[in-house]
Amino acid sequence: DAKTTQPNSMESNEEEPVHLPCNHSTISGTDYIHWYRQLPSQGPEYVIHGLTSNVNNRMASLAIAEDRKSSTLILHRATLRDAAVYYCILRDNDYKLSFGAGTTVTVRA
């Protein structure tokens, strides 16, 4: 499976944007880039996914590099509720979600 690399932690101030990087230099042409997050004491929650083009939804935006070797999850205005572990995961057309250590996001009030 292609692997992803994320920083261990990031801090942000409330109501400021958060840019979470993810490197995936061995990504294959059929791998989708998925992001999940896990709030304290909860199960993981789907955030967004994309293949080649940038994607937006009500939770976040996903910016994908032209060569697809990296991507950035953008939380436009962080709230305290966005404090969580964020996972960047590559998925081919199978069921496997391989969770790594993720990035722990701390939001300061």
Added chain:
Amino acid sequence: ETGVTQTPRHLVMGMTNKKSLKCEQHLGHNAMYWYKQSAKKPLELMFVYNFKEQTENNSVPSRFSPECPNSSHLFLHLHTLQPEDSALYLCASSQDPGLAVYEQYFGPGTRLTVT
């Protein structure tokens, strides 16, 4: 609320006990999953069921026994567990396990402590 419920939310059991974890999804999905999340470790996939058939057993010890009577319900039967089995057990479901465009929806988990 994700549409995936798990009971109980917390469970303490002795090593000689037998207990079961229950998961129910109200999303009309075809696939269901069990994951284990130990402290300081990434989530590990344990079992996958697609249309009630087990399609993945990720080298899980036999003291964990899954059961999927229909596409909406998933059980994990536990017996003679070890203290190192203490973890958060998460259930998830998805519309089609074979397509990367479909996300997985997770339940809140059962926090299991083996004494």
